[in-house]
Amino acid sequence: MDEINVPNVVITRLPRYYRYLEELMDEGVERVSSSELSERMGVTASQIRQDLNHFGGFGQQGYGYRVDFLHQEIARILGIDGVNHIILIGAGNLGQSLAKYTNYRKRGFLIEAIFDKDPEKIGKPVQQIRVSDIRDLPGYLKTHDVDIAAITIPKEEAVKVAEVLVKNGVKAIWNFAHTDLKVPPDVSVENVHLSESLMALSFKVKERRKKETE
Amino acid sequence: MDEINVPNVVITRLPRYYRYLEELMDEGVERVSSSELSERMGVTASQIRQDLNHFGGFGQQGYGYRVDFLHQEIARILGIDGVNHIILIGAGNLGQSLAKYTNYRKRGFLIEAIFDKDPEKIGKPVQQIRVSDIRDLPGYLKTHDVDIAAITIPKEEAVKVAEVLVKNGVKAIWNFAHTDLKVPPDVSVENVHLSESLMALSFKVKERRKKETE
Structure with missing residues (x-):
C-alpha cells in the first residue's frame, strides 16, 4: 500500500x-x-x-x-470522529451479525448498502437495509462514495468481488473471506481470518496439554 | 500464560x-x-x-x-488433527454465525454446547444444538471436557462468565467481547476485537485521503 x-x-x-x-x-x-x-x-x-x-x-x-x-x-x-460509509458484501449469518452490531454506528461507521447473490435474500431487509443484487454492485459504486467494503462471502467469490471493488475505486476492504486478497498497493485490506485465531488457540491448548503430560 | x-x-x-x-x-x-x-x-x-x-x-x-x-x-x-471440544457462550447473531460456520468441523473443532441467558433463546436449536441456560454452565463444566470456550456476549457479562470458565478449569478462551479479559497465566485468550480492525482500516482510509489533498 x-x-x-x-x-x-x-x-x-x-x-x-x-x-x-x-x-x-x-x-x-x-x-x-x-x-x-x-x-x-x-x-x-x-x-x-x-x-x-x-x-x-x-x-x-x-x-x-x-x-x-x-x-x-x-x-x-x-478517522472515527466523522462518518465512514460502509457497504457489506454478503447477507449471510456473518454479514447479518456485522450489520446488527450497532456499536459500529456510535463509532462513525454507517452501513449503507448490503449486497448478496441469493434470490432468497435480495429485496429483504437486514437492519432496515434492503439487500441488493450483487449484480448491481458496479452501478452502485459508480454513483456512491464508499469508504470501506466488508466482504463476508466464500473465498472464490470474494476474489472476484474484490476486483470489482478495486476497479471501481474502493480503497479499503474489511475481509472476512478465508483468503488473502491481492490488491494494488493503494488499497488497504484488514483481514479477519476467524478460523486462524481459533487455530492459534488450538495450538496453545495442545502445547499446554503436552507440557502437563511431560 | x-x-x-x-x-x-x-x-x-x-x-x-x-x-x-x-x-x-x-x-x-x-x-x-x-x-x-x-x-x-x-x-x-x-x-x-x-x-x-x-x-x-x-x-x-x-x-x-x-x-x-x-x-x-x-x-x-x-492440534487440529484431533478434535477440539468447544462451547459457545452467547446465541446472538455472532454466536449463531460462529455455530453455522461449519468449516470449523472440518478442521477438528466441534461445538458441543451453546449457552445464553435469554429465555427466548434457551431450549431452541442453533445448528442442531439446543441452547442451554447460562445458569447451567458451572454444572456442565464440571461434567464435560471443554477445550475452548467462545464468548460472544457484552463485555460486562463476558467478564463474569470468564471467571466461571476459569474457576471450572477452562484453559482457552476465544473472546469476541469488546474488552480484554483478565485471566491467570495458565489460561490462553485469543481476542477478536472486530471494531478494532475496522478502526485500523478507518485510520488508513483517513491517512490516504489526507495525502491526496496535501
Whole structure:
C-alpha cells in the first residue's frame, strides 16, 4: 500500500488505547498518568509515550493525560470522529451479525448498502437495509462514495468481488473471506481470518496439554 | 500464560501456512520450494524456514516441501488433527454465525454446547444444538471436557462468565467481547476485537485521503 508514515503495529494499538480511554470515561476518570494507563493495558509507559508521539504526544509532564481530550484526539486520528460509509458484501449469518452490531454506528461507521447473490435474500431487509443484487454492485459504486467494503462471502467469490471493488475505486476492504486478497498497493485490506485465531488457540491448548503430560 | 517455547508471532503465522498449503493441495500441487511458497505468501523464504525450524523443519535441500505432508504436519502441530471440544457462550447473531460456520468441523473443532441467558433463546436449536441456560454452565463444566470456550456476549457479562470458565478449569478462551479479559497465566485468550480492525482500516482510509489533498 501507499506509504503511511506510522508503523502498522502502532496503528493496530490505537483502537486499543481508544477502548481503554472509553472505559476510563465510563468510570468517570478525568485524567490518567502514562504509568497508570500502562499498568491497566499491560504495556510499558514508554511504549505509550512513543506511540502517541507519532501524533504529537498529548501528555503533560507531571500531569498525565486528560482522558476525554485524548479519547477525542484518538478518535480524530483514527478517522472515527466523522462518518465512514460502509457497504457489506454478503447477507449471510456473518454479514447479518456485522450489520446488527450497532456499536459500529456510535463509532462513525454507517452501513449503507448490503449486497448478496441469493434470490432468497435480495429485496429483504437486514437492519432496515434492503439487500441488493450483487449484480448491481458496479452501478452502485459508480454513483456512491464508499469508504470501506466488508466482504463476508466464500473465498472464490470474494476474489472476484474484490476486483470489482478495486476497479471501481474502493480503497479499503474489511475481509472476512478465508483468503488473502491481492490488491494494488493503494488499497488497504484488514483481514479477519476467524478460523486462524481459533487455530492459534488450538495450538496453545495442545502445547499446554503436552507440557502437563511431560 | 505458561511458557510455550514458540514465539507468539510464529504461532499466528502457522494457520496461514496451513491455509496456503490447503490452497496448493486444492490446485493439485504436490511439492513446493520455500521460494515459491514465499512468493505466494509474501514473506521471505528464510522466514518460512526459520518458522518451520521451530518444529524440526520439513524441507529437503533442492526438493522443497511435500505439500500434503507439510499440511498434515502443521495440522498436527496446531492440534487440529484431533478434535477440539468447544462451547459457545452467547446465541446472538455472532454466536449463531460462529455455530453455522461449519468449516470449523472440518478442521477438528466441534461445538458441543451453546449457552445464553435469554429465555427466548434457551431450549431452541442453533445448528442442531439446543441452547442451554447460562445458569447451567458451572454444572456442565464440571461434567464435560471443554477445550475452548467462545464468548460472544457484552463485555460486562463476558467478564463474569470468564471467571466461571476459569474457576471450572477452562484453559482457552476465544473472546469476541469488546474488552480484554483478565485471566491467570495458565489460561490462553485469543481476542477478536472486530471494531478494532475496522478502526485500523478507518485510520488508513483517513491517512490516504489526507495525502491526496496535501
